[in-house]
Amino acid sequence: METLEHLLLAHPFFAGVDPAFGPLLAGCARNLRFAPGAYLFREGEAADEFYLIREGRVALELHAPARSPIVIASLGGGEMVGASWLAPPYRWGFDARATADTRAFGLDAKCLRGKCDADPHLGYEMMRRILPVMVRRMQAARRQMLDVYGHPSA
């Protein structure tokens, strides 16, 4: 039977990570399942756990008064959900809602922040994985802002 540690290290987010970090990472992780419609987190809540999707789909939503909620991105298997756990004040800036039956690893953010502070090698391994995701998402968000499929100016 595969342990949580094996399954966690097999997630694409941890591809190539030093297996020596396995027990340390697994010590902060748990298995989770979200039914369609269930929220992983909501805007303003404490960002005390982030997620690595194994299967399923998660929509990131923004709510504004007197408007329909807007889905700004959706994430599938292999993706990381949530970055607000990395920077003060550690509060989510949007909602994350499962739009399909979703299985994910939840990682205790406070636990992992503590371990990263205590072990800079682990901290660097985490940053090497998180930074490319953030750059890719920032570039994608900027391209979405271009509204390239809108009406060209006449």
Add this chain to the structure above:
Amino acid sequence: MSAAADTALLDPMLPAPWRVRAVRRETADVATLDLVPLVGEVPRFAPGQFNMIYAYGIGEVPISVSGDPADPTQITHTVRAVGAVSRAIADAAPGSVLGLRGPFGSAWPVAAAAGHDLLIIAGGLGLAPLRPAIYQALAASEHFGRIAILYGGRAPAELLFRDELAAWGARAGITVAVTVDHADPTWHGHVGVVPALIDEISFTPANTVALLCGPEVMLRFTAAALEGAGVAAERIYLSMERNMKCAIGLCGHCQFGADFVCRDGPVLRYDRIAPRLMVREI
């Protein structure tokens, strides 16, 4: 030879009259028109080619063919109303008459892609010029490896051909993935940019031919993502859009560096044009 084809060969500047047989409203500002010639037969066209469509008394615009190349009974175009001419065409009523010149230009290399995985990647209205290539590929799907159709749009209500996308995706061996830039929570599909879909499908980059059509910004980012995934630039094809007027490489309005988009394109190989895509002055 048909009278319409004669027209294209003998006097490519003279529009022939075609009657609007049927109109389908695809979205709030996009319509698909089935057209039949008043004289002669329907000319053959290759997927990727375009016609110059003339709204009599208003003007002429280039519009890619969006129908089935195997259908000998009509030519189909999908038009978005963005200016006076395209609005007149998109608003044309069944029974009305439009002028047509063509078909013109280069074609998607669908037959030459046999034996490869085929990625068909469209953005916005770019699905319309790719639809003939999709019909051609699906009619001979056994000749390809995997076939994947990736489509990005602005919002769910602005997606084209939704029923057909669902039907194509239901076929064995065909992957259809659709994403939008933004949506409301009733949309359970992808939200994000088209290149992100490339990471979610199975294909063999070293043995893939990719056909791309959409806004030029989307083409640049998507072609770069394909190259990053390992698809060789010489097996990526883009359909370019420029200011096409004469459609036969005479007037020079659509010059794109060494190419006239109307004559050498609209379908061009990425490795030939990639450096020019970064030159803002052309």
